[in-house]
Amino acid sequence: MELDQSLSEYSRLREQECRELLRLFEELGIATAERVYAPGDVVYREGEYGDGLYILTSGVLKLFRPYSATKEATLRLLNNWDIFGHLAFEGETKQRAYAEAVTECRVTKAPKIFVERAIKRDSRVAFKILTLSELRLVQYEELVKCLLPRETEVRVANLLPLLANKFGQPDGGGGMTIALRLTHQDLAAMVASTRESVTKVLNDFRSRDLIAIQSGRITLKDQPALEILSRD
Structure with missing residues (x-):
C-alpha cells in the first residue's frame, strides 16, 4: 500500500513537471510535434538515432528488446506523462530498445536540436529534464526494491x-x-x-x-x- 501511494505521488509530480516543461517550450517558441499512434505502431526501433525527447501524454506504451527470432522481453510499461527515448547531448546516441504503442497513444516529441536550443536559452528547461529523469529513476528503484531479492x-x-x-x-x-x-x-x-x-x-x-x-x-x-x- 505504501508503495502504491508513493508511485501515485511520483506520477502526479511527473505530470506536473511534464506540463511545465511543455509550457516552457511554448514560451520559448520551441517547436514540438504531436503524433497519435495506433496499437502496435512503432515509435522508434532499437539502434535508431536518438533524435529527440519523447513525452507520452496519453495511452500505454512498452519498451522492449527482442532476444531471439520470435521472443521479446518487456523492459518497461509507460503510461500518461512518462518521458522516454535515449537522448545524449554530446555526439550521437542510439535508442536502446524498441518503443511500441500498446493502446492508442498520443506522443509529443521535442527534436534534440530544439531541446539543446531551449536549454541554452533557459536553464529551467535543463532542470525540468533532470527532474523528470530523476523521477523515472526513483520509480524504477522503488519497484526493484519491492520485487528483489x-x-x-x-x-x-x-x-x-x-x-x-x-x-x-x-x-x-x-x-x-x-x-x-x-x-x-x-x-x-x-x-x-x-x-x-x-x-x-x-x-x-x-x-x-x-x-x-x-x-x-x-x-x-x-x-x-x-x-x-x-x-x-
Missing part, C-alpha cells in the same frame, strides 16, 4: 497490484482487470525470473481463486490476499 511468488504478488493500480479497470464484479495483454514472458522480464516460474505462480494463484486470466488479461479477484503474500 524475493521468491518469484512474492515478486509476482507485488507486481500484479502495481500493474492494476497503473493500468486497472473495474470488472464489475469487485475485481480489477489489468487492461493489457501480458504474456508470461513479459511478466517474467519485469520480475527478473523465468517464464516457467511465472507460469507456475500464475497457475497457483488461479487455483486459489486469487486471479482470473482471460484472453491474456489478468483480473485480480482477491487483492488483499495478494498484498498479504507480497509481504512474505
Whole structure:
C-alpha cells in the first residue's frame, strides 16, 4: 500500500513537471510535434538515432528488446506523462530498445536540436529534464526494491497490484482487470525470473481463486490476499 501511494505521488509530480516543461517550450517558441499512434505502431526501433525527447501524454506504451527470432522481453510499461527515448547531448546516441504503442497513444516529441536550443536559452528547461529523469529513476528503484531479492511468488504478488493500480479497470464484479495483454514472458522480464516460474505462480494463484486470466488479461479477484503474500 505504501508503495502504491508513493508511485501515485511520483506520477502526479511527473505530470506536473511534464506540463511545465511543455509550457516552457511554448514560451520559448520551441517547436514540438504531436503524433497519435495506433496499437502496435512503432515509435522508434532499437539502434535508431536518438533524435529527440519523447513525452507520452496519453495511452500505454512498452519498451522492449527482442532476444531471439520470435521472443521479446518487456523492459518497461509507460503510461500518461512518462518521458522516454535515449537522448545524449554530446555526439550521437542510439535508442536502446524498441518503443511500441500498446493502446492508442498520443506522443509529443521535442527534436534534440530544439531541446539543446531551449536549454541554452533557459536553464529551467535543463532542470525540468533532470527532474523528470530523476523521477523515472526513483520509480524504477522503488519497484526493484519491492520485487528483489524475493521468491518469484512474492515478486509476482507485488507486481500484479502495481500493474492494476497503473493500468486497472473495474470488472464489475469487485475485481480489477489489468487492461493489457501480458504474456508470461513479459511478466517474467519485469520480475527478473523465468517464464516457467511465472507460469507456475500464475497457475497457483488461479487455483486459489486469487486471479482470473482471460484472453491474456489478468483480473485480480482477491487483492488483499495478494498484498498479504507480497509481504512474505
